[in-house]
Amino acid sequence: MNWKVITTEAVYKKALARAMEIFHAEEGTPEDDELGVLLLLLKDYEDKHILMPQIEVLEVIKDKMQEQGIKNKDLEGIIGSKSHVSSILSGRRDITLKMAQKLRDFFNLPAELFLRAN
Known part of the structure; x- marks a missing residue:
């Protein structure tokens, strides 16, 4: 699949599921490349949309x-x-x-x- 910037929760969940599915991909494989892209896209979405609670x-x-x-x-x-x-x-x-x-x-x-x- 050609991944793009994640802008909705539905796409986020789909990308997260796919990342979990290929998490143990062998280095240098197409799945490993896809995982790298997915992790960047997921982090970008999380940084923009998921607020972490402040710790006192x-x-x-x-x-x-x-x-x-x-x-x-x-x-x-x-x-x-x-x-x-x-x-x-x-x-x-x-x-x-x-x-x-x-x-x-x-x-x-x-x-x-x-x-x-x-």
Whole structure:
């Protein structure tokens, strides 16, 4: 099939189904070429039409803390004083770049999470 820019959900679903069908195509085959084109077209459609929910960085940090049994005082070495930690976790203060880097490393979180924080 000759694929074109995807503009409707029906064509998107058809393209997605076809991509799944040929997902394991051998490299260098016509199906592999078709898959490459389909993946680009699908990404373009998704970028334009599918909104991803915004992730609240503070909620992620709090969830990670609960998951790992970490208390506020455990973050003092990363964020600063007890009052600093409290201000950050309550949203009264913004996370600085330095804090974001330390939190990213401490919780093993993707850096992109902190780029959307403010």
